[in-house]
Amino acid sequence: SQQGEEDPQALSIQEGENATMNCSYKTSINNLQWYRQNSGRGLVHLILIRSNEREKHSGRLRVTLDTSKKSSSLLITASRAADTASYFCATGSGTYKYIFGTGTRLKVLA
Amino acid sequence: GAVVSQHPSWVICKSGTSVKIECRSLDFQATTMFWYRQFPKQSLMLMATSNEGSKATYEQGVEKDKFLINHASLTLSTLTVTSAHPEDSSFYICSARDEGPGNTIYFGEGSWLTVV
DSSP, X not given: OOOBEEEOSEEEEETTSOEEEEEEOSSOOSXXXXXXXXXXXXXXXXXXXXXXXXXXXXXXEEEEEETTTTEEEEEEOSOOGGGOEEEEEEEEOSSSOOEEBOOEEEEEEO | OOOXXXXXXXXXXXXXXXXXXXXXXXXXXXSEEEEEEEOTXXXXXXXXXXXXXXXOEEOTTOOTTTEEEEEEETTEEEEEEOXXXXXXXXXXXXXXXXXXXXXXXXXXXXXXXXXX
């Protein structure tokens, strides 16, 4: 069964705007990762945040983790048309068996 | 960086036949690999954990006899879809655990299977 639920399921924004995606999960985790997937392609790793971390940055990406609420968010700032893709969170419990969320389909309009 | 290669990228097979998908870790050894399937516009569902030198561990609801997994070497795991049916058409992705200093998971590019 799915571990994570992502919200929203789909998001459409204008280029230059920020995009925020949320991920909620059900059980305790060791770490949480965010991935991007272009249509019909494999996964691109974006960022990993460990359970003892609250926030991480990587370029235009900002990820937060709230283990008390069992939720994480991914913020993409100053979005570009090339950011159009599906975004998934994946939770790991220490066994390297990652369970993926339902995903958010982001569309950035030029 | 580490690379996981899947082959083939695309395959079309007839109903009733079997098809094999390979997952290779190209520059690291992986005692553990994972197989996922993804239906169009849906998320990735974990199918099984592939363990080098031992039997795979399947997730609940995944048919062991239909999805045969073999992990005969430290760099190769194979997924064989036996007696394929159109409903098996899907995107199959593997991941491999690099147990080196980074201790990281790497994903392959995926394999599209179409059963006609």
